[in-house]
Every structure is written in C-alpha cells, then in structure tokens.
Amino acid sequence: MIDVVNKATRSRMMAGIRARDTKPEIIVRKYFHKSGFRFRLSPSDIVGKPDIVLPKYRAVVFVHGCYWHRHAGCKYATTPNTNKAFWISKFESNLARDGFVKNKLEKDGWRVDVVWECEINEKQLDSLCKKIAGYLG
Secondary structure, eight states: OOOSSOHHHHHHHHHTOOSSSOHHHHHHHHHHHHTTOOOEESOTTSTTOOSEEEGGGTEEEEEEOHHHHTOTTOTTOOOOSTTHHHHHHHHHHHHHHHHHHHHHHHHTTOEEEEEEGGGOSHHHHHHHHHHHHHTOO
C-alpha cells in the first residue's frame, strides 16, 4: 500500500492520535463531576484501564470510539477499502480484547458500562448517572 503522505508527516499525524483525554472522555468526565460523582482515571491496577472508575459504586465506564470499537449499526463504524484484511483483523482483535476485559471485570465484581462516542448527549449521560447512583440501593 502506498501512503499519500511522507513518513515524517504520517508519523506526526499518528502521534496526534490520543489514547487518553479525548474530547468524548472529557465531556463524560465533566458531566460525571458536575453530577457529584468522584472517580479515578485509567488506573493501571484494574484490567483494561477503564476510562472512568467509580470505586464507591464498584463501577467502571469505558468511553468507546465507534470506529475502533465497532459500534454496531453506527455510521462511524466503517471499514477502510484499502488493506481490508489488516483492518478486519485489527477490529476483530479489538472486539475480542473488549469482550475479555468486560468479562474479567464482571467476574471480579465490577459493573461495566460503555458510553459510545456517537451517543454522548445529556440525556444518555443523565440516564447512566442515575443507573450508577442506583447501584448503592
């Protein structure tokens, strides 16, 4: 496959892609904080490094990008036309890892929730906050 940009430009572009502190994560974190929840961020001592950990509720929240985590039925979960075999393999391994992490966390007694990038809105976040608050009762 021939890249349309030179190596230095591609390297700079890829270095700009973040794994933490993405815009969707920050939106969710601000909403949780405003709603009175206190949390930890991506602790390395919890399998899968969840984006948000609410120890008081024994709950974790993942903020997933629709493209990388293959949000079913989402218009953003597309597959590139070039090098399809690579991308299909990449996406399948992401899904397998997501499933493993979810199962492991649930087995360890954690409640696991996912917020999809395309669904970040006040109504959905409010519903999730009420659900987490309900874990206490």
